[in-house]
Amino acid sequence: MTGTDRDGFWDVVVVGAGAAGLWCAWRAAALGCSVLVLEKTARTGTKILASGGTRCNLTTTLDGRGAARLFGSRGERFLRHAMRVLPPTAVREAFDGLGVPTVEAPLEKIFPKSQRARDVRDALESAGRTAGAQFRLGAGVAKLHPEGAGWRVWLDGADSVLARRLVLAVGGQSYARTGTTGDGYRWLAELGLSVATPVPALVPLVSPADWVRSLAGIAAQEVEVRHGDGRDVPLASRRRPVVFSHAGLSGPGAMDLAEPVARAALDGRTRELLLDFLPDIAAAELERALVERASKGGQVRVVRALEEHLAEPLPRRLLAAVLAQAAVHRDDLVLAQLSKPQRQGLVRALKGLVVPVSGTTGYDNAEVTAGGLALDEVDPGSARVKSHPGLYAVGELLDLQGPIGGLNFQAAFAMGEVAAAALAASRAG
Numbered sequence: 001m002t003g004t005d006r007d008g009f010w011d012v013v014v015v016g017a018g019a020a021g022l023w024c025a026w027r028a029a030a031l032g033c034s035v036l037v038l039e040k041t042a043r044t045g046t047k048i049l050a051s052g053g054t055r056c057n058l059t060t061t062l063d064g065r066g067a068a069r070l071f072g073s074r075g076e077r078f079l080r081h082a083m084r085v086l087p088p089t090a091v092r093e094a095f096d097g098l099g100v101p102t103v104e105a106p107l108e109k110i111f112p113k114s115q116r117a118r119d120v121r122d123a124l125e126s127a128g129r130t131a132g133a134q135f136r137l138g139a140g141v142a143k144l145h146p147e148g149a150g151w152r153v154w155l156d157g158a159d160s161v162l163a164r165r166l167v168l169a170v171g172g173q174s175y176a177r178t179g180t181t182g183d184g185y186r187w188l189a190e191l192g193l194s195v196a197t198p199v200p201a202l203v204p205l206v207s208p209a210d211w212v213r214s215l216a217g218i219a220a221q222e223v224e225v226r227h228g229d230g231r232d233v234p235l236a237s238r239r240r241p242v243v244f245s246h247a248g249l250s251g252p253g254a255m256d257l258a259e260p261v262a263r264a265a266l267d268g269r270t271r272e273l274l275l276d277f278l279p280d281i282a283a284a285e286l287e288r289a290l291v292e293r294a295s296k297g298g299q300v301r302v303v304r305a306l307e308e309h310l311a312e313p314l315p316r317r318l319l320a321a322v323l324a325q326a327a328v329h330r331d332d333l334v335l336a337q338l339s340k341p342q343r344q345g346l347v348r349a350l351k352g353l354v355v356p357v358s359g360t361t362g363y364d365n366a367e368v369t370a371g372g373l374a375l376d377e378v379d380p381g382s383a384r385v386k387s388h389p390g391l392y393a394v395g396e397l398l399d400l401q402g403p404i405g406g407l408n409f410q411a412a413f414a415m416g417e418v419a420a421a422a423l424a425a426s427r428a429g
C-alpha cells in the first residue's frame with residue numbers, strides 16, 4: 001500500500017532512517033501499512049555504514065534472554081518481550097532472507113559474511129522500498145504535535161505531513177555528524193515526557209592519573225574490568241580487552257563501563273575502574289599459591305612467579321604499574337623476600353589494579369548515547385508511548401544501552417519489529 005488516505009494521513013510516519021526506523025518501516029509496510037520515512041540526512045543508515053569498522057556487527061551469538069540481560073536490570077525487563085519476538089537468531093534469518101548471510105566472530109559477534117556494512121544498510125532500505133515504504137531524504141523534522149486523530153509533523157521549512165501513527169526513531173546525540181543531534185529529547189520534553197539525562201557511552205575514558213596516560217599504547221587482552229563501586233551501575237563488570245591511551249583507558253572493556261563514569265563526571269566526581277588480570281583465580285587462591293611457591297622455591301623472581309598464573313604475560317610497563325600499586329619497588333625481588341603486606345598488596349593489584357577515571361572523551365567518540373526516554377513511559381509490548389495516543393518510540397532514543405558486540409543493533413531491530421506488529425494490529429483494529 002502506498003500514499004495517504006482521503007484526509008491526507010499516512011498510516012505511519014517514521015522519523016529517522018537508522019537501524020530501528022529502517023526495520024520498523026520495512027516490517028510495517030510488509031504488514032500492510034502505508035509508511036513514510038523522514039530522514040534528516042541525504043542517506044539512510046549512516047551509523048550502520050560506520051558501524052563495526054564499516055563491517056557492521058549487526059547482532060550477537062547470545063540468545064534473546066542473554067542479550068537482554070546485558071542491558072541492566074531495567075533494560076532487561078523492558079526488552080524481554082522484544083528479544084522473544086525477534087531474538088538474534090531471527091535477525092540472522094531475516095538478513096539471510098534479504099540476501100545478506102552472516103558469520104560468527106570472536107566475542108559473541110555476528111557480521112555480514114561479506115564484511116560490508118553497506119550490504120546491511122542496502123538490504124534494509126531496499127526491503128522497505130519493495131514493501132511499499134516511501135522515503136524522503138534530506139527531510140529533517142523540526143517539530144510535531146497531535147492533530148485530529150493523529151499527528152502533524154513539521155519539516156525544516158514550511159512543509160508538514162500528517163500521520164495516524166508516528167514513530168520516533170531519531171537515535172541519540174553521539175556522532176552528531178551522522179545526523180543524530182538530540183532532536184528527539186527536545187520533542188519528548190515538550191510533550192511532557194520524562195527523559196533520563198543523556199550522557200556519552202561506549203566511549204573511551206579520561207584518567208587524571210599521569211601513570212595511566214604514560215602507558216598509552218599498551219593493551220591487555222585477558223582482563224575483567226569492574227567498577228570500584230558496582231552497586232548502582234547497569235553493567236558492573238565486563239571481560240573484554242582494554243587499551244591504555246593518551247587520554248586514559250579505551251578498548252571495549254573500558255568503553256562498555258563508560259556510562260556511570262560519564263554520569264559521575266556531570267557533577268565532577270571521579271570513579272575507579274578495577275582491572276582484574278587473573279579473573280579465573282580467586283584472590284585467596286592466588287595468595288595461597290604464592291605462599292606455596294615461596295615455600296618450595298623461594299628464590300624464583302616475583303615477576304616469574306606471577307607469569308606462571310597469567311594467561312598472557314603482562315607488558316613490562318604494565319607489570320611495573322601493578323608492582324608500584326602493590327608497593328613492590330624492585331622487579332628483581334624474589335618471592336622469599338616479599339613481606340606479607342607486599343604479597344597481599346600484589347594480589348590486590350593483580351586482581352584489581354585501581355585506575356581512576358574522571359570522564360569520557362565525549363559525544364564525538366561515543367558509539368551511543370545513554371539516557372533518553374524513560375522506559376516507564378513506553379509499553380514494552382508495542383513500543384507505544386503510554387500517555388500519547390498514536391505515538392511510538394524505538395531504538396537509542398529510549399533509555400536503553402547495551403555493551404559493544406551487536407547488542408545495540410539487536411535491540412533497535414527488535415524494538416522496530418515490536419512496533420511494526422503493533423502498528424499493523426492497530427490499523428486492522
Ligand SMILES: Cc1cc2nc3c(=O)[nH]c(=O)nc-3n(C[C@H](O)[C@H](O)[C@H](O)COP(=O)(O)OP(=O)(O)OC[C@H]3O[C@@H](n4cnc5c(N)ncnc54)[C@H](O)[C@@H]3O)c2cc1C
Pocket residue numbers: 015016017018019020021038039040041044045046047048050051052053056057058059139140141142169170171172174175178179180181182183184366367368394395396397405406407408409410412
Ligand atoms: C562508530 C559507531 C560504530 C558502531 N558500531 C556498532 C556495531 O558494530 N554494532 C552495534 O550493535 N552498534 C554499533 N553502534 C551503535 C549503533 O549504531 C546504534 O546503537 C544504532 O544505530 C541506534 O539505532 P537507531 O535507529 O536508534 O538510531 P540511529 O541509527 O542513530 O538513527 C537515527 C536516525 O535519525 C535521523 N534523525 C535524527 N534527527 C532527525 C530529525 N530531526 N529529522 C529526521 N531524521 C532525524 C538521523 O539522521 C539518523 O539517520 C555504533 C555506533 C557508532 C557511532
